[in-house]
Amino acid sequence: MAPPEPDEFGPRRPPARLRDVAEAAGVDTSIASRVLSGDGTLTVRPDTRRRVLEAATRLAYRPNTAARALKTRKTMAIGMIVPELTNVAYATIALGADERASRAGYALLVATGSVRDRLDAIDGRIDGLLVGIATSETIRMGDLGGPLPVVLVNRHELVGHPSVTVDDEAGSALATEHLLSLGHRHIGHVAGPQNSDTGRRRQAGYVRAMRAAGVEPAQDWMIEASYDEAGGELSASRLLREIPRPTALFVANVRAAIGALAAARRLGLSVPQDVSLVGFHDAPVAMYLEPELTTVKMPLREMGSAAVESLLALLDGRPVEDIRVSTPPELVVRGSTASPR
Amino acid sequence: MAPPEPDEFGPRRPPARLRDVAEAAGVDTSIASRVLSGDGTLTVRPDTRRRVLEAATRLAYRPNTAARALKTRKTMAIGMIVPELTNVAYATIALGADERASRAGYALLVATGSVRDRLDAIDGRIDGLLVGIATSETIRMGDLGGPLPVVLVNRHELVGHPSVTVDDEAGSALATEHLLSLGHRHIGHVAGPQNSDTGRRRQAGYVRAMRAAGVEPAQDWMIEASYDEAGGELSASRLLREIPRPTALFVANVRAAIGALAAARRLGLSVPQDVSLVGFHDAPVAMYLEPELTTVKMPLREMGSAAVESLLALLDGRPVEDIRVSTPPELVVRGSTASPR
DNA sequence: CTGTTAGCGCTTTCAA
DNA sequence: TTGAAAGCGCTAACAG
Numbered sequence: 001m002a003p004p005e006p007d008e009f010g011p012r013r014p015p016a017r018l019r020d021v022a023e024a025a026g027v028d029t030s031i032a033s034r035v036l037s038g039d040g041t042l043t044v045r046p047d048t049r050r051r052v053l054e055a056a057t058r059l060a061y062r063p064n065t066a067a068r069a070l071k072t073r074k075t076m077a078i079g080m081i082v083p084e085l086t087n088v089a090y091a092t093i094a095l096g097a098d099e100r101a102s103r104a105g106y107a108l109l110v111a112t113g114s115v116r117d118r119l120d121a122i123d124g125r126i127d128g129l130l131v132g133i134a135t136s137e138t139i140r141m142g143d144l145g146g147p148l149p150v151v152l153v154n155r156h157e158l159v160g161h162p163s164v165t166v167d168d169e170a171g172s173a174l175a176t177e178h179l180l181s182l183g184h185r186h187i188g189h190v191a192g193p194q195n196s197d198t199g200r201r202r203q204a205g206y207v208r209a210m211r212a213a214g215v216e217p218a219q220d221w222m223i224e225a226s227y228d229e230a231g232g233e234l235s236a237s238r239l240l241r242e243i244p245r246p247t248a249l250f251v252a253n254v255r256a257a258i259g260a261l262a263a264a265r266r267l268g269l270s271v272p273q274d275v276s277l278v279g280f281h282d283a284p285v286a287m288y289l290e291p292e293l294t295t296v297k298m299p300l301r302e303m304g305s306a307a308v309e310s311l312l313a314l315l316d317g318r319p320v321e322d323i324r325v326s327t328p329p330e331l332v333v334r335g336s337t338a339s340p341r
Numbered sequence: 342m343a344p345p346e347p348d349e350f351g352p353r354r355p356p357a358r359l360r361d362v363a364e365a366a367g368v369d370t371s372i373a374s375r376v377l378s379g380d381g382t383l384t385v386r387p388d389t390r391r392r393v394l395e396a397a398t399r400l401a402y403r404p405n406t407a408a409r410a411l412k413t414r415k416t417m418a419i420g421m422i423v424p425e426l427t428n429v430a431y432a433t434i435a436l437g438a439d440e441r442a443s444r445a446g447y448a449l450l451v452a453t454g455s456v457r458d459r460l461d462a463i464d465g466r467i468d469g470l471l472v473g474i475a476t477s478e479t480i481r482m483g484d485l486g487g488p489l490p491v492v493l494v495n496r497h498e499l500v501g502h503p504s505v506t507v508d509d510e511a512g513s514a515l516a517t518e519h520l521l522s523l524g525h526r527h528i529g530h531v532a533g534p535q536n537s538d539t540g541r542r543r544q545a546g547y548v549r550a551m552r553a554a555g556v557e558p559a560q561d562w563m564i565e566a567s568y569d570e571a572g573g574e575l576s577a578s579r580l581l582r583e584i585p586r587p588t589a590l591f592v593a594n595v596r597a598a599i600g601a602l603a604a605a606r607r608l609g610l611s612v613p614q615d616v617s618l619v620g621f622h623d624a625p626v627a628m629y630l631e632p633e634l635t636t637v638k639m640p641l642r643e644m645g646s647a648a649v650e651s652l653l654a655l656l657d658g659r660p661v662e663d664i665r666v667s668t669p670p671e672l673v674v675r676g677s678t679a680s681p682r
Numbered sequence: 683c684t685g686t687t688a689g690c691g692c693t694t695t696c697a698a
Numbered sequence: 699t700t701g702a703a704a705g706c707g708c709t710a711a712c713a714g
Contacts, residue, residue, distance in 0.1 A: 015488065017707060028685045033709060043683060065465030066416070067707035069407035070690050077466065085432040085451070094426060098453070107462035109450050110426070112435070121448035124406030125418065125466060147356060229629045255626070262629040285596070288570045288603040290631060358691060369701045374693060384699060408691035411706050 016059035024055035032056075036063070077107040078311055079126040080153075081118050083133050085110075087227075088254070088283045089300055090132060093153060096304025097130060104312055123148075128311045131161075149314040153307040155197035162320040164307040168198055171296045171329035172205025172250065173212075175278040178294070178331055179248045180213045182339045184276060187215075188239040188246035189222040190232055190260055192253060199224070202252040202280060221246065225256050232259025233266075240267050240275065247340035248276035254283045257293055261336070272338035282332055291335030299327035357400035365396035373397075377404075418448040419652055420467040421494075422459050424474050426451075428568075429595070429624045430641055431473055434494060437645025438471060445653055464489075469652045472502075490655040494648040496538040503661040505648040509539055512637045512670035513546025513591065514553075516619040519635070519672055520589040521554045523680045525617060528556075529580040529587035530563040531573055531601055533594060540565070543593040543621060562587065566597050573600025574607075581608050581616065588681035589617035595624045598634055602677070613679035623673055632676030640668035 022032040035052040082090040101108040111118040132153040156163030192199025225231035251257040257279030279295040286293040363373040375383045376393040423431040442449040452459040473494040497504030533540025566572035592598040598620030620636040627634040
């Protein structure tokens with residue numbers, strides 16, 4: 001069969017409808033529909049099936065999404081709302097989510113911003129929603145997602161919706177234990193926003209590890225910071241000006257850790273000689289800083305796919321429980337940590 | 342009117358249809374439809390209008406997206422495909438695009454990956470497509486987007502589709518001129534991928550500025566690099582080992598610039614004493630590096646909104662030309678550039 | 683093994 | 699000023 005002229009830009013013919021395929025194959029639309037959607041219960045003559053398939057291919061048939069959605073009441077798409085696209089963590093979560101969604105035949109539609117704003121835009125286009133905003137919003141529980149099934153990703157604070165998280169507490173404990181094992185005792189914590197679930201759980205992991213080592217972290221060893229360079233710089237700077245000065249800092253976020261590194265430098269302190277630094281979440285940039293940043297790598301991709309898995313179950317009417325991804329966090333030791341001198 | 346019980350989680354009633362609204366208002370669906378969609382040609386009694394509006398509000402009516410799309414053959418959504426979400430540049434472009442799209446009543450659906458892969462997923466859900474992949478793909482022009490109207494963002498290499506770009510060449514020239522004005526003559530260029538439009542245009546700007554200053558850049562002053570830290574590190578490292586060594590480097594991307602900074606450091610070179618560095622595109626992280634990175638800031642947000650503007654025109658059947666956003670690039674001088682010693 | 687039928691929720695002529 | 703009617707493209711009983 002001769003391929004169509006590659007450089008032919010004729011007037012665009014309207015896309016083939018199911019009806020066109022059916023007519024071309026000499027069958028009814030209902031047969032064509034069932035053949036094309038792989039209806040297992042259908043018994044059809046091999047030849048009929050072949051004719052339908054062949055016609056669909058020849059006409060480049062693509063089912064009309066709107067018509068199908070109207071009929072089946074399913075859009076076969078799921079939405080995901082994240083605070084910002086720039087964030088490596090969320091990009092990684094989205095990657096895992098997308099892979100899992102595609103495998104199930106769903107499209108993943110990503111939107112940035114607040115749930116309230118964005119939901120209007122994608123409402124009606126999706127069957128369910130992944131909410132990946134870490135900061136608690138003042139949203140009434142019942143409103144989140146409106147009538148849509150919702151799964152919370154990377155937070156589990158809102159009752160009424162199943163959540164999928166990673167073990168932030170274990171990750172933080174791992175980071176803190178690394179510093180403790182190097183001999184640090186006075187370890188400061190550049191904490192995440194305490195109105196966010198992740199911020200609180202990371203702080204809890206830090207506190208737990210400290211106490212397990214017999215060190216009670218004072219209240220002023222922990223300062224909240226936004227998850228960005230500016231926040232990290234500010235809080236680390238305050239921590240590092242305290243007297244006595246902490247010999248190490250566990251920072252609850254990579255971007256904030258970059259800010260903390262800058263803070264140390266601006267105070268004339270060497271890392272890791274004067275102060276050790278551990279960041280949370282890994283990112284390519286960590287290997288290109290001076291010194292290279294020691295971090296804790298979390299199973300973000302798995303979290304994304306697990307979240308879709310849960311949402312799929314929800315859409316299916318199956319019962320869903322809160323999930324904590326079991327892949328253990330991983331300490332990536334680089335140059336920003338050393339024993340105190 | 343008493344608000345509904347906030348903590349009431351009764352069985353979810355099915356969403357109200359237009360028909361429900363019409364019945365509640367005691368009118369036909371056609372009237373309700375026209376009142377609610379603000380049909381200007383419609384003449385209705387004020388009271389009728391009020392009843393419809395009131396019923397819609399009371400029933401929390403939300404038009405069914407699929408039904409409307411099926412009928413009107415418009416989804417009121419536009420897609421945008423970008424190579425990766427992590428990239429600040431694309432995140433900024435998406436921001437501008439989203440703002441403009443919302444204003445026009447369109448939802449912006451962002452997808453990552455290759456056009457070929459992603460298009461399948463969002464096909465049928467969008468009316469038009471913004472393609473923001475900088476690297477040339479081996480896609481036949483007519484295939485890009487299938488039957489969908491397409492606008493190219495940040496690239497203009499494929500004929501057959503209008504493009505919206507920023508003046509990368511002017512931006513690169515600006516960066517290069519800055520180095521020249523500091524007295525540098527032997528300026529190396531960590532170029533972007535030369536199979537990408539942006540990479541080529543940035544290199545062209547560099548070459549143009551050099552020649553305008555009477556310096557002919559040798560072939561080995563320019564080394565291609567991927568737009569990430571690893572690529573920048575590799576190419577900068579090679580450039581900085583040449584003899585004689587360049588006194589400055591213009592790097593075609595921020596992430597690559599971070600890699601270049603690392604390369605200099607690893608070679609024992611101080612920035613800006615031994616070598617000056619300018620990056621392309623600004624990012625928050627630039628202010629927290631050592632030294633802080635001098636960059637060129639491009640009007641990315643404007644590019645995003647202009648791209649939507651063009652796509653809207655295309656959807657409207659209006660003729661569309663290639664657009665170069667006129668907002669001039671901006672040099673952000675920080676600590677990574679100085680006169681050669 | 684295949685076809686008939688009805689209808690998803692909406693918009694839009696056209697007629698009253 | 700309002701209503702009746704048709705139909706967008708598809709799926710899923712149900713009949714044959």
